Amino acid sequence: MYGRLIAPEIEELIAARDFATIRDVVLDWEPVELADLLADLREESRVVVFRLLPKDIAAESFSYCEFDTQQELLHEMAREEVGALLNDMSPDDRTQLFEDLPGNVVSELINSLSAEERSIALALLNWPEDSVGRLMTPDYVIIKKHWSVQQALDHIRNYGKDSETLNYLYVTEHGTLIDDIHIREVLLASPDTRIRDIMDEKVESLLATDDQETAVLAFKRLDRFALPVVDIDNKLLGIITLDDVLDVAEEQATEEMQRFGAVEVLDEPYIDVPLFELVRKRATWLVVLFLGGFLTATAMSAFSSTIDTAVILALFLPLIISSGGNSGSQAATLIVRALALGEVTLSDWWKIMRREIAVGFILGLVLGILGFARIVIGHGLDGTFHPESTWIVATVIGLSLIGIVMAGTIAGSMLPLLMKRLGFDPAASSAPFVATFSDVTGIVIYFTIATLLLRGILL
Amino acid sequence: MYGRLIAPEIEELIAARDFATIRDVVLDWEPVELADLLADLREESRVVVFRLLPKDIAAESFSYCEFDTQQELLHEMAREEVGALLNDMSPDDRTQLFEDLPGNVVSELINSLSAEERSIALALLNWPEDSVGRLMTPDYVIIKKHWSVQQALDHIRNYGKDSETLNYLYVTEHGTLIDDIHIREVLLASPDTRIRDIMDEKVESLLATDDQETAVLAFKRLDRFALPVVDIDNKLLGIITLDDVLDVAEEQATEEMQRFGAVEVLDEPYIDVPLFELVRKRATWLVVLFLGGFLTATAMSAFSSTIDTAVILALFLPLIISSGGNSGSQAATLIVRALALGEVTLSDWWKIMRREIAVGFILGLVLGILGFARIVIGHGLDGTFHPESTWIVATVIGLSLIGIVMAGTIAGSMLPLLMKRLGFDPAASSAPFVATFSDVTGIVIYFTIATLLLRGILL
Numbered sequence: 001m002y003g004r005l006i007a008p009e010i011e012e013l014i015a016a017r018d019f020a021t022i023r024d025v026v027l028d029w030e031p032v033e034l035a036d037l038l039a040d041l042r043e044e045s046r047v048v049v050f051r052l053l054p055k056d057i058a059a060e061s062f063s064y065c066e067f068d069t070q071q072e073l074l075h076e077m078a079r080e081e082v083g084a085l086l087n088d089m090s091p092d093d094r095t096q097l098f099e100d101l102p103g104n105v106v107s108e109l110i111n112s113l114s115a116e117e118r119s120i121a122l123a124l125l126n127w128p129e130d131s132v133g134r135l136m137t138p139d140y141v142i143i144k145k146h147w148s149v150q151q152a153l154d155h156i157r158n159y160g161k162d163s164e165t166l167n168y169l170y171v172t173e174h175g176t177l178i179d180d181i182h183i184r185e186v187l188l189a190s191p192d193t194r195i196r197d198i199m200d201e202k203v204e205s206l207l208a209t210d211d212q213e214t215a216v217l218a219f220k221r222l223d224r225f226a227l228p229v230v231d232i233d234n235k236l237l238g239i240i241t242l243d244d245v246l247d248v249a250e251e252q253a254t255e256e257m258q259r260f261g262a263v264e265v266l267d268e269p270y271i272d273v274p275l276f277e278l279v280r281k282r283a284t285w286l287v288v289l290f291l292g293g294f295l296t297a298t299a300m301s302a303f304s305s306t307i308d309t310a311v312i313l314a315l316f317l318p319l320i321i322s323s324g325g326n327s328g329s330q331a332a333t334l335i336v337r338a339l340a341l342g343e344v345t346l347s348d349w350w351k352i353m354r355r356e357i358a359v360g361f362i363l364g365l366v367l368g369i370l371g372f373a374r375i376v377i378g379h380g381l382d383g384t385f386h387p388e389s390t391w392i393v394a395t396v397i398g399l400s401l402i403g404i405v406m407a408g409t410i411a412g413s414m415l416p417l418l419m420k421r422l423g424f425d426p427a428a429s430s431a432p433f434v435a436t437f438s439d440v441t442g443i444v445i446y447f448t449i450a451t452l453l454l455r456g457i458l459l
Numbered sequence: 460m461y462g463r464l465i466a467p468e469i470e471e472l473i474a475a476r477d478f479a480t481i482r483d484v485v486l487d488w489e490p491v492e493l494a495d496l497l498a499d500l501r502e503e504s505r506v507v508v509f510r511l512l513p514k515d516i517a518a519e520s521f522s523y524c525e526f527d528t529q530q531e532l533l534h535e536m537a538r539e540e541v542g543a544l545l546n547d548m549s550p551d552d553r554t555q556l557f558e559d560l561p562g563n564v565v566s567e568l569i570n571s572l573s574a575e576e577r578s579i580a581l582a583l584l585n586w587p588e589d590s591v592g593r594l595m596t597p598d599y600v601i602i603k604k605h606w607s608v609q610q611a612l613d614h615i616r617n618y619g620k621d622s623e624t625l626n627y628l629y630v631t632e633h634g635t636l637i638d639d640i641h642i643r644e645v646l647l648a649s650p651d652t653r654i655r656d657i658m659d660e661k662v663e664s665l666l667a668t669d670d671q672e673t674a675v676l677a678f679k680r681l682d683r684f685a686l687p688v689v690d691i692d693n694k695l696l697g698i699i700t701l702d703d704v705l706d707v708a709e710e711q712a713t714e715e716m717q718r719f720g721a722v723e724v725l726d727e728p729y730i731d732v733p734l735f736e737l738v739r740k741r742a743t744w745l746v747v748l749f750l751g752g753f754l755t756a757t758a759m760s761a762f763s764s765t766i767d768t769a770v771i772l773a774l775f776l777p778l779i780i781s782s783g784g785n786s787g788s789q790a791a792t793l794i795v796r797a798l799a800l801g802e803v804t805l806s807d808w809w810k811i812m813r814r815e816i817a818v819g820f821i822l823g824l825v826l827g828i829l830g831f832a833r834i835v836i837g838h839g840l841d842g843t844f845h846p847e848s849t850w851i852v853a854t855v856i857g858l859s860l861i862g863i864v865m866a867g868t869i870a871g872s873m874l875p876l877l878m879k880r881l882g883f884d885p886a887a888s889s890a891p892f893v894a895t896f897s898d899v900t901g902i903v904i905y906f907t908i909a910t911l912l913l914r915g916i917l918l
Contacts, residue, residue, distance in 0.1 A: 261792025269802040296777040314773045318755040333720025343728040
């Protein structure tokens with residue numbers, strides 16, 4: 001926001017070579033604001049401003065930049081500058097950057113790191129993609145249980161500078177995690193208290209091999225800012241912090257919504273995805289649904305003689321089947337979200353089914369009465385068809401709506417549960433699948449009722 | 460999770476009146492786990508276990524309970540117990556509870572508070588609903604700029620116990636906020652450093668009257684765990700912490716998804732909403748869309764003579780129009796999410812439009828070719844219609860698909876932008892609106908092309 005206002009002025013200062021003023025101006029800003037500014041500057045100006053920042057601020061601002069900006073900055077900088085910058089980044093942010101870069105670039109960048117940082121970077125990249133290990137940072141403060149609170153505070157003062165967080169201190173014995181202590185406990189205790197006396201020996205930790213989704217759930221459940229990460233022997237390997245987990249959660253929410261809308265998950269922001277990629281990600285499901293949609297033509301052709309003799313029925317078909325689709329997509333939306341929030345589980349299926357049958361019946365009844373009234377009032381008056389058949393057509397439409405809306409709600413609520421039961425993502429394309437399903441059932445219900453009621457009248 | 464396993468055993472211990480064992484067992488648990496356990500117990504057992512908890516743990520566990528459980532517990536407890544519990548709760552969690560209770564219950568509960576807590580509670584409830592003020596807690600640590608770091612640490616030890624967070628300390632002068640200092644700075648500085656020397660006088664704050672959505676965006680942008688809240692004169696009123704903001708964000712995400720699926724926002728979890736309420740929340744949009752859907756019948760009737768003479772066209776109608784709906788809902792999904800993440804803004808509309816025209820054309824071409832091929836191969840062979848008309852019908856379907864898919868993608872991408880421009884939620888019912896719109900345009904495009912190409916052949 002702030003950056004957007006000032007970028008042209010910074011560009012002017014660069015043109016005037018007034019670097020001292022730029023430095024004064026930008027030093028007042030937060031690293032996030034600097035990242036915004038860098039994004040708004042022209043590529044040539046970007047590296048100029050970046051070089052004016054103090055080392056640690058530069059590294060922090062760089063972490064906040066979008067991947068594209070990061071890539072362009074790396075490209076503009078000299079090799080030694082790049083090495084220094086990457087050495088100063090937190091290991092977890094650096095892993096995120098490496099994940100998105102091509103392999104050959106990563107190996108070159110890793111070579112530009114100091115020996116110590118290089119081994120840290122390699123160890124983190126060694127964990128499987130989407131594992132908790134990839135989000136870890138090895139920068140945390142370890143304390144010992146026989147220390148006094150004062151010793152712990154002195155230790156933090158001397159060795160805590162690089163720690164990702166000082167909110168939690170970790171108590172280990174021969175590398176094994178035995179407790180995590182909130183800094184609050186230390187700050188509130190008298191200086192001569194022993195650490196062992198404020199320990200509660202309750203420690204929640206994650207395995208480095210755990211899925212990142214497990215981490216999101218654990219953070220949500222435990223309401224923590226950081227959690228320790230251990231191996232299967234309970235040796236402390238690193239910590240992960242809430243900010244990284246929130247990024248993962250946001251990505252998951254985006255993926256869930258994209259799957260729900262029948263799009264394959266985009267790897268980049270919408271606006272940055274290359275056109276052809278965008279087409280490919282959408283074509284797959286669109287084609288699957290299109291081919292599935294031919295079932296509607298098959299269903300229609302089974303009733304072609306009915307349509308042939310009572311074309312009037314075809315006029316209301318799109319209206320009727322889309323009501324089933326809409327009620328189905330409502331139900332699917334509610335159930336997918338309730339599953340994601342843990343409000344319902346698979347074992348609730350029968351309870352959900354009962355509710356949806358009732359809801360579907362009432363909603364169908366409401367639309368059915370409206371549809372009946374609309375046909376009788378609208379079409380009975382303007383003489384579109386024989387007065388004696390108006391009541392019959394209205395009845396067909398009214399009854400069909402009850403059946404179709406019920407079919408939609410039941411399909412919409414059960415499909416996400418079925419998907420989950422089969423081990424798939426419940427959100428995956430639920431809405432369009434439900435739509436195709438209710439198109440087909442809608443056609444069958446509508447024309448079956450029509451054939452039965454109109455026999456001998458219109459047919 | 461943990462609670463679910465042990466609840467029956469706890470019930471047994473209660474039956475055996477072995478309260479000492481229960482106390483021992485539950486004291487090992489985290490407050491979140493205790494909240495889970497309380498939810499799983501029978502109503503009569505719940506208050507028994509709750510009474511065994513130490514006062515502060517009880518208050519914290521209570522904060523984690525779902526609203527229903529809270530209400531039942533309050534109901535079971537004696538008046539003095541309720542007063543003591545509410546006095547011990549953090550003011551922000553207490554405000555959340557009060558928000559959901561009926562007005563007469565709230566005023567009774569407020570009367571049971573101590574004089575001090577009562578005035579805090581009333582002050583917080585005085586802020587408008589959905590404002591930052593409602594999320595505030597007045598429990599924070601204030602320090603002065605002439606103090607030394609050691610003085611600050613001593614002050615925290617003596618007065619920090621009730622503070623919601625010790626992560627940030629706030630520097631004020633005559634009540635005016637002049638800086639926030641991360642505890643990290645204090646922990647890393649030598650004890651005789653003056654606070655003024657570690658101040659940067661950069662402080663980001665929220666106004667108590669700000670919308671809660673503003674708070675969500677500010678926390679995201681600034682990557683903070685807590686932010687100070689001030690009035691328009693920059694007087695410090697309270698702080699809000701990330702956990703409360705995350706709850707707001709999750710609620711917003713649910714609301715966004717429910718609106719997108721054309722459901723009015725549910726105030727409770729799906730499974731707890733009374734049946735009639737669930738019907739009402741879904742009926743409104745369903746009826747609006749149904750009445751809008753009559754436009755499809757109007758569009759159809761404009762082409763009734765075409766349908767009359769070439770019923771074969773009606774067979775493919777559901778397939779054709781649902782392809783437009785599907786491509787439109789893909790586009791709407793992508794744009795709604797990109798808007799929510801700030802990846803695109805209104806000013807990008809032309810860029811988005813150009814992309815979607817291109818994407819729509821390619822996707823339409825793909826489906827068009829598939830549709831053409833399927834008709835020629837499938838229907839040319841089985842003799843559904845005259846061989847000479849197969850090619851024409853296939854061409855009608857192929858061309859229509861290009862037009863309909865393009866109309867869908869354009870409508871799907873532009874509608875959310877239009878809604879936002881008009882000041883509405885871009886997510887609001889976008890998907891079904893797009894569906895109805897593309898149903899109508901689909902009918903018009905399909906039958907117009909058919910009328911033009913089939914003139915003199917089938918018609």
